[in-house]
Amino acid sequence: MTQVKSLLGTLVGWLVSIIEIPFNLIERVIGGRRMPWVFMLPNLVIFGVFTFLPIGLLVFYAFTGGTEIVLTDRPFIGLDNFTRLFSCENFLSPYSCRESMFWIAVQNTVWYVLLTVSGMLAVSLITALVLDKITKGRGFFRAVFFYPVLLSPVVVGLVWRWFLDTNGLLNSLLVDIGMERIIFMLDVFWSRFWVIGVSIWFQMGFYTLIILAGLQAIPRDIYEAAAIDGTPRWRVFTNITLPMLMPNLVVVLVLLMIRSVQVFDEAYVLTNGGGPGTANTFLVQYIYETAFASDIRLYGLASAASVAMGVVLLILTLIQLGLAKKAE
Amino acid sequence: MASLSIDHVVKNFGNVEVIKDVSLKVKDGEFVVLVGPSGCGKSTLLRLIAGLEDVTKGDIFVGDENVTRRSPAQRRIAMVFQSYALYPHMSVRKNLAFGLENLRMDRKEINDRVSRAADMLGLEKLLDRRPKALSGGQRQRVAIGRAIVREPSMFLFDEPLSNLDAKLRVQTRGEIIKLHRQLKSTMVYVTHDQVEAMTMADRIVVMHDGIMEQVGTPLELFDTPANLFVAGFIGSPKMNFFDATVTSTSGGTVTADTTGLGEIALPIPSDSVKDGEKLVIGVRPSHTEVGEGPFRLTVEYQESLGTETFIYGRLAGVEELITLHVQHHYETDSGVELSFNLPAERLHVFRASDENRIPTTTAMQKGASQ
Ligand SMILES: Nc1ncnc2c1ncn2[C@@H]1O[C@H](COP(=O)(O)OP(=O)(O)O)[C@@H](O)[C@H]1O
Ligand SMILES: [Mg+2]
16 A cells, blocks of 8 residues: 555646756746746646637737638628628618628617616516525525526527417417417517517526625615615615616626627527518528528628627627716 | 613424523613523624524513514614624615614714714715725724614624634724613623623623523623533632532531541531532632632642733642632642642632532621622
């Protein structure tokens, strides 16, 4: 036993010295103060290759034209892609624009974001408030609400499509209680309703969890002080709970907005490609189709749309963080 | 202003009885301190009075009104929490005004009250700050201010000084006493610190394991502790205890064979004990007389406080360290044998069976407490 141990010790010692030698060398060459960079290198490389490099490439593509995928084969065309995207007679009417699909997608996305963000905030806030109050089964319900978050978006889209199908479970229920069959996915209102509803169902557990954590971090004695102060319930909510929850709500708002602007997979599957017509065609779908799913692959135009979307997201996020800091 | 009456109150958490049939009357304008070791139910009792917890059994009266089923606000009681529980996102001004706004009081009255309280507590310059930007002592005063502005019928304090450093604690103690004199309000104050209790209270309630061991003025508790627990809890350093067995009750005097002290006479009526009964004898360090006397202590160490000295040492056959007290500076060393005396009228006698005090014959002690 002791022999094995001492052997192990020697082996570990060797390993350490093998690693130590090159690091000592590096340190001698570049100096101790720069050593942190050496340790960060692996992560920096991964981020560089899979995040920063693609962002850089994307910007390059946005300023080039043609249908070639190889960057060196693409001519530089300056702001032409952006001009094309933004040439509109009236920004509120997509068909007056040169890229009307882009503006339809923008309009759909804006509505989707507004409704999903407000709906999700309301639903997850209320759910969290209820979960915070109940003492029995909190863990169980938290798990139930969180479970859909673990599913793949495509699975979510497929399951709900099956559920909402003309011959699906919901329609057979409607027929059973004597109502008309509704072809949900061919109806503009219903398809949009379900796209938003499914998004909320899919992600609410995640946001509920963040808000619940915030609620539970509010010290109990602050509520007791408010009770002694004779604060009415509604005033406790607006003047104590909400302000103290603000940091968590801002996190939720920022994440929620970024993720709703990026809506794609579950909606695409659920609506079978953004239908009916273009009722559920969103920005990312436009970008995807422009770049990869149309006969003429306009990588430059798609990249320009991506860059525009990124800039808008960045600005919105900065505004929200600014507001949050001010609220502090 | 109001009196408080707690009538056979019981509180259970699940099936644990935390408050066991407590009854207490607090007079209008009285300063009562609940003291006891941590976990004995002081905070729970205070929260029952405030209405933050529901009683399991019993009634609570404020003035003549039964408030047992009333909400905290309806009881018109103010409470200062150990953690202060200030609203962290509101300015000091808003913290003070918040409870008044709930009453839909008019703005001018609110501003008046806030500035009067701020003036009284020296908070004028801090009114626009957030609690985060205040020191512990300042937060404490804001918490007290929040209680004052409501002009409540009664103030409850739950260990309000335990988060302050020693110096600030003594200072704030004085300020709270001053406040009580100014406002003449009924105050119930919880602490685990018997020094705080002794210095602040009109009356002290000693609690232990959910029951009240004794209620009385600081001097009553000091001079005539009702049982071993109170005797050991009140007074610092702690009272010295010796096991004893009654050897004789004849001739009007009781003598007992006492571990470490030998045969001594006890100041109790001879008909209060039987031959052979087990007793516990207690004597406070401050009542010992060092220098001459029949008893011998082997010194272990001493604490010199400049004006007074505590000497810790051993008696033959006694396991615990014994503490003696000298009113001035006193030089001694470990291993030295000291002679000391215990004045018979200063001895406290407790029955070992139920740990209760046996009243002494000397009228002197009762006289001293009044
Ligand atoms: N909400 C509660 N649920 C269960 N047990 C509690 C609760 N509050 C207090 N207790 C228990 O009641 C006892 C008394 O607590 P407390 O009144 O806080 O003591 P103190 O203030 O004297 O230190 C403790 O044993 C504590 O664990
Ligand atoms: Mg307590």
